[in-house]
Amino acid sequence: MSNRSSEALSPLPKRLKEARLAKGLSQKRLGVLAGIDEFSASSRMNQYEKGKHAPDFATLKRLSDELGVPTCYFLCEEDWLATALMNIFSLSLSKQKNIAQLIQDEKI
Template sequence: MPAALPTPTVVGKRLRMARLARELTQAQLGERLGLDDPNTAAPRISRYERGMHEPDLITLEKLAEALELPVAYFYTSSDLLAEVILVISRLPRKRQAEALAMLKAFADKL
């Protein structure tokens, strides 16, 4: 019987979703990281996505930059908070501050 595949981590699931949303292959994402050899780039990204390896912070920062996403998106276990992070990250700085103030005001009313 073959060995069971590892369960994808939160980082792995979000990485895969983000890569597919950008319509990139694993090799293409690897190239964006500076991994020139597609024979090693795609397997490396695959290992991250499947949870076999967890990227270190520097690598995750490079992945986030390549995918135009904030690093925090990859770390939150809540899908709802991940979406909030994405929405707020797309706003200009001033609008981010306004959105935060509105969220705080909303939370204070609970």
């Protein structure tokens, strides 16, 4: 499988765009908020959302912080798991820990 086709399978471009739109941010605004230079923010975000390039982890972390989503959401292949992660992330920390303990106790 070529590099190009494996990049197309990445969930990151679609999820990044959806999360940005849900926050009502332009590509440029999100890029600037995440620390990307104002003059290249729009084009870099466009490349990320088109799957032409992927942000390094530090940039992805800043993007996830600005969008209020867990960083792993962008990389999770399974849609059902990404949805579950978002639901868990929206809970209080104590509830998140309770869920983690329940899963560990069940050995799922």
